[in-house]
Amino acid sequence: MTEPAVALHEVRFAYRGSANVLDIPALHIARGERLFLHGPSGSGKTTLLGLIAGVLAPTSGRVQVLGTDLGALGSAQRDRFRAAHIGYVFQMFNLIPYLSVRENITLPVRLSSARRERLAGTDADREAARLAAGLEIDGLLDAPTAALSVGQQQRVAVARALMGAPELIVCDEPTSALDSDRRERFLELLFDSVQNAGSTLVFVSHDLALATRFGRTVALTQVNRSSSVVAA
Amino acid sequence: MYLVSLAWRSLRARLTISLLTIASIALSVALLIGIEHLRVGVRESFAGTIKGTDLIVGARGGTTQVLLSTVFGMATPSGSISWDTYERWKAHPAVAWTIPYSLGDSHRGFRVIGTTAEFFERYRFRDQTVTFASGRAPTTDREVAIGYEVAQRLRYTLGAEIVLAHGVAEVSFAEHEVHPFTVVGIIARTATPIDRALYVTLEGLTEMHAAENERGGGLMMGPPAQHTHDEPPITAFLLGTKNRFETLQLQREMNEDRSEPLTAIIPGVALAQLWDVVGNAEQALRLVSLFTLLVGLLGMCVALYASLESRRREMAVLRAIGAGPRSIVALLVSESALLALSGAIAGVVLVYAGLALAAGPVEARYGFALTMTGLGSTEWIFLALVVLAGTLVGLVPAWKAYRSSLADGLSVKV
Numbered sequence: 001m002t003e004p005a006v007a008l009h010e011v012r013f014a015y016r017g018s019a020n021v022l023d024i025p026a027l028h029i030a031r032g033e034r035l036f037l038h039g040p041s042g043s044g045k046t047t048l049l050g051l052i053a054g055v056l057a058p059t060s061g062r063v064q065v066l067g068t069d070l071g072a073l074g075s076a077q078r079d080r081f082r083a084a085h086i087g088y089v090f091q092m093f094n095l096i097p098y099l100s101v102r103e104n105i106t107l108p109v110r111l112s113s114a115r116r117e118r119l120a121g122t123d124a125d126r127e128a129a130r131l132a133a134g135l136e137i138d139g140l141l142d143a144p145t146a147a148l149s150v151g152q153q154q155r156v157a158v159a160r161a162l163m164g165a166p167e168l169i170v171c172d173e174p175t176s177a178l179d180s181d182r183r184e185r186f187l188e189l190l191f192d193s194v195q196n197a198g199s200t201l202v203f204v205s206h207d208l209a210l211a212t213r214f215g216r217t218v219a220l221t222q223v224n225r226s227s228s229v230v231a232a
Numbered sequence: 233m234y235l236v237s238l239a240w241r242s243l244r245a246r247l248t249i250s251l252l253t254i255a256s257i258a259l260s261v262a263l264l265i266g267i268e269h270l271r272v273g274v275r276e277s278f279a280g281t282i283k284g285t286d287l288i289v290g291a292r293g294g295t296t297q298v299l300l301s302t303v304f305g306m307a308t309p310s311g312s313i314s315w316d317t318y319e320r321w322k323a324h325p326a327v328a329w330t331i332p333y334s335l336g337d338s339h340r341g342f343r344v345i346g347t348t349a350e351f352f353e354r355y356r357f358r359d360q361t362v363t364f365a366s367g368r369a370p371t372t373d374r375e376v377a378i379g380y381e382v383a384q385r386l387r388y389t390l391g392a393e394i395v396l397a398h399g400v401a402e403v404s405f406a407e408h409e410v411h412p413f414t415v416v417g418i419i420a421r422t423a424t425p426i427d428r429a430l431y432v433t434l435e436g437l438t439e440m441h442a443a444e445n446e447r448g449g450g451l452m453m454g455p456p457a458q459h460t461h462d463e464p465p466i467t468a469f470l471l472g473t474k475n476r477f478e479t480l481q482l483q484r485e486m487n488e489d490r491s492e493p494l495t496a497i498i499p500g501v502a503l504a505q506l507w508d509v510v511g512n513a514e515q516a517l518r519l520v521s522l523f524t525l526l527v528g529l530l531g532m533c534v535a536l537y538a539s540l541e542s543r544r545r546e547m548a549v550l551r552a553i554g555a556g557p558r559s560i561v562a563l564l565v566s567e568s569a570l571l572a573l574s575g576a577i578a579g580v581v582l583v584y585a586g587l588a589l590a591a592g593p594v595e596a597r598y599g600f601a602l603t604m605t606g607l608g609s610t611e612w613i614f615l616a617l618v619v620l621a622g623t624l625v626g627l628v629p630a631w632k633a634y635r636s637s638l639a640d641g642l643s644v645k646v
Contacts, residue, residue, distance in 0.1 A: 053552065055551060055552075075556070075557075076556050076558065079551075079554055079555065079556035079557075079559075080554065080556075082552075082554045083553065083554020083555075084554070086554075088552035088553070090548070090549070090552070093545045093549075094549060095549070096238075096546055096549060096550070097245060097546070098241045098242050098244065098245030099238075099241060103241075107553055108553050108554065110234045111234060111550075111553055111554060111555055111559070112553075112554050115554070160553070
């Protein structure tokens with residue numbers, strides 16, 4: 001447990017044919033940390049998360065997640081790594097529309113055998129029920145996703161991200177579609193669930209009001225040397 | 233594999249478009265298989281028109297002409313054969329039996345065939361002999377047995393008295409009124425040209441023409457040419473050999489005989505040659521149905537491709553969960569493969585449902601049996617090709633999804 005959950009070293013990223021979106025000399029996120037990553041829209045937050053999740057590869061520099069250098073892995077290996085170790089929550093539209101809530105939650109362990117092994121004894125449906133109960137959506141397990149409110153959908157997305165207790169949970173503006181009451185409740189449930197799973201949480205938002213609830217806040221504009229270029 | 237079940241769920245979620253796609257593939261598969269089935273049915277029925285006869289012998293003429301005039305009741309006979317010649321070949325040591333045919337008269341557009349009792353004993357179609365729905369074979373020169381369709385169309389029953397006409401046109405100016413015939417038999421349906429013919433004895437024809445001549449009717453012309461009153465004229469004869477291996481030898485002997493020029497044909501060979509001509513139409517049909525299938529598959533491609541734009545979020549979610557671009561490709565290819573497979577299965581069901589419904593009317597109207605046989609090897613190959621082509625077509629939207637999921641990553645700029 002000595003190596004950090006995430007370590008970026010001299011990471012640069014540019015979409016093909018354009019200027020650098022990201023130029024980050026160093027960023028460390030310790031294991032078990034709850035990090036609030038703040039940045040205005042267009043500052044490259046989602047791009048940074050894409051690098052951490054291994055969906056994107058940096059133009060140069062090194063991205064280490066859980067001690068693994070993602071640059072040393074091929075794209076298919078990075079996909080497998082993500083499936084095994086990372087849970088991801090989007091801003092909205094997190095759910096596969098043609099699957100039920102239960103099927104959405106258990107999807108990671110159905111797609112990845114490494115993730116399935118992390119279930120440690122329980123079966124997928126029981127684990128889904130346990131996570132759903134923690135997020136107060138256990139009454140919705142058999143509902144079609146179309147019947148859910150946005151807040152309920154986001155909780156389902158959290159339950160899915162936590163399925164099989166991955167080491168790293170990445171949330172990309174998960175609360176921006178929620179009103180403030182629901183936002184508070186959502187954060188409480190998220191923190192409890194992440195704590196139970198013992199995962200590291202990286203939470204990205206443009207809403208600084210949320211920052212007080214996190215252990216550490218990092219402004220992307222401060223760690224990213226290219227931010228002025230992009231923000232323009 | 234979980235992706236296949238995902239693909240299935242995804243298709244079910246877009247039920248209407250999936251069903252429409254399956255329906256269009258099913259229809260084209262049904263067309264393809266149906267035409268193949270029909271083709272086999274028609275060919276078998278065609279090949280079964282005459283069986284058990286080793287040679288058909290006519291006056292010197294074309295193979296097709298001899299076949300058409302004797303077996304199918306079409307075209308005019310190539311000429312007549314003298315009774316002596318007929319007798320001579322009948323007595324040939326290789327010959328087991330013969331059926332003489334005398335053509336040249338008609339009754340209200342239906343052909344009249346003068347023959348002997350041999351016809352009712354020996355003639356075979358699809359391994360069946362000629363049987364009677366009612367009545368019996370003609371035995372005297374005043375009796376006629378009529379085909380099933382003749383009886384149906386002209387509403388003749390046993391005991392009806394009919395007059396034959398010279399020539400084969402529907403409207404004839406020369407009717408043999410002085411020698412009427414009585415219907416003594418109605419032949420059971422054969423689904424062959426027999427249904428559209430009338431059968432009289434050779435003596436019947438001889439007597440009729442003799443009566444005509446004695447009355448001084450000068451309208452006689454062309455075949456059958458008459459020699460004397462006792463020798464009935466014939467235009468062709470069918471024969472069976474004692475040993476089928478002698479057929480080729482006998483055929484050569486007849487074709488080379490110089491005393492009276494004859495053309496001897498082997499029915500199976502002649503039918504196959506004729507089928508080659510007729511068969512071009514079936515190739516055209518098959519081509520059309522192949523194009524229909526192509527259109528069906530393209531429709532599927534379009535439907536899947538068009539759905540992709542609205543599914544980019546879904547792809548991003550799958551990517552975030554850890555599905556690689558290859559899994560995205562596999563998902564879409566599975567979807568198109570499932571659509572093609574469902575279409576193929578539905579198409580086969582459609583064909584058999586269609587066959588079950590159409591068999592009766594088709595046999596009644598067109599006179600050939602649609603059999604409910606299993607799928608032939610050609611049909612299995614077609615089905616396999618449909619599923620394969622459907623799967624390959626799925627690569628087009630899959631490639632698009634692959635490209636956009638690489639470009640989108642986890643963010644979708646909608």
